[in-house]
Amino acid sequence: xxxxxxxxxxxxxxxxxxxxxxxxxxxxxxxxxxxxxxxxxxxxxxxxxxxxxxxxxxxxxxxxxxxxxxxxxxxxxxxxxxxxxxxxxxxxxxxxxxxxxxxxxxxxxxxxxxxxxxxxxxxxxxxxxxxxxxxxxxxxxxxxxxxxxxxxxxxxxxxxxxxxxxxxxxxxxxxxxxxxxxxxxxxxxxxxxxxxxxxxxxxxxxxxxxxxxxxxxxxxxxxxxxxxxxxxxxxxxxxxxxxxxxxxxxxxxxxxxxxxxxxxxxx
Numbered sequence: 001x002x003x004x005x006x007x008x009x010x011x012x013x014x015x016x017x018x019x020x021x022x023x024x025x026x027x028x029x030x031x032x033x034x035x036x037x038x039x040x041x042x043x044x045x046x047x048x049x050x051x052x053x054x055x056x057x058x059x060x061x062x063x064x065x066x067x068x069x070x071x072x073x074x075x076x077x078x079x080x081x082x083x084x085x086x087x088x089x090x091x092x093x094x095x096x097x098x099x100x101x102x103x104x105x106x107x108x109x110x111x112x113x114x115x116x117x118x119x120x121x122x123x124x125x126x127x128x129x130x131x132x133x134x135x136x137x138x139x140x141x142x143x144x145x146x147x148x149x150x151x152x153x154x155x156x157x158x159x160x161x162x163x164x165x166x167x168x169x170x171x172x173x174x175x176x177x178x179x180x181x182x183x184x185x186x187x188x189x190x191x192x193x194x195x196x197x198x199x200x201x202x203x204x205x206x207x208x209x210x211x212x213x214x215x216x217x218x219x220x221x222x223x224x225x226x227x228x229x230x231x232x233x234x235x236x237x238x239x240x241x242x243x244x245x246x247x248x249x250x251x252x253x254x255x256x257x258x259x260x261x262x263x264x265x266x267x
Contacts, residue, residue, distance in 0.1 A: 018051060025049075029058050042067050113140045 011017040025047055036043045036059075044067040045058040057064045071079065084092070113136045119125055129137065 021049060021051065025056065029056075032058055042070065044068070109136065110140060113137050117141065117144075 011020055028047070029045060032043050032045045035041065044064040046055050046064060047057075048055045113133070116125070116129070116133070117137060117140055126134070
């Protein structure tokens with residue numbers, strides 16, 4: 001069963017008032033003790049009552065004197081920093097309540113005009129509105145348009161960023177593919193150009209056919225009729241124009257025979 005809310009008003013019955021005082025006094029002392037223990041602060045309580053000749057203090061008379069002495073030694077600005085009396089406390093409550101009421105009225109007005117805006121989307125009821133309502137309706141529409149434009153800009157930026165990421169990854173991948181393809185196509189050409197043995201003058205070989213025997217006989221008879229000095233020259237191991245047993249080969253980048261180094265990928 002829930003506790004009934006007590007009305008904060010002066011209790012006119014003396015017996016009920018005295019019982020409430022004793023009950024709430026113990027609760028107040030307990031709360032001060034809990035506050036001091038949980039937050040580690042110095043606190044004291046002094047309660048005067050018409051039912052007792054001496055005030056009731058917490059935690060003890062010495063503890064109360066120590067806290068009061070510490071408070072009096074503070075500068076005046078520090079003492080009055082958060083100090084309020086009953087009048088100032090009530091004034092602060094009134095100001096806060098007025099601000100809360102103003103905010104609540106604004107929220108209610110905005111909801112009302114928003115409802116009017118939705119109704120005008122279905123049926124034209126602007127002729128029933130006065131100047132103040134129209135001004136408020138224009139303000140609500142402007143706020144909604146700002147939120148829509150802001151949302152559009154956010155989505156556009158996200159879409160643009162995602163396209164840049166996809167485009168950057170695709171171009172990088174495509175560049176790597178072209179480089180691999182260029183390397184694959186240029187690799188054999190470079191290897192061919194670097195290999196000198198492929199461009200050594202090869203001895204001309206005649207294709208094998210039925211006339212091999214006839215030509216062989218003719219060459220044999222021709223060689224037999226040549227002089228001895230010519231035969232010695234033909235049988236010489238070292239080629240003419242080179243010494244030291246070097247193989248006859250074309251120099252690298254020979255301009256006289258550019259067809260040997262032609263390439264479809266390099267100038």
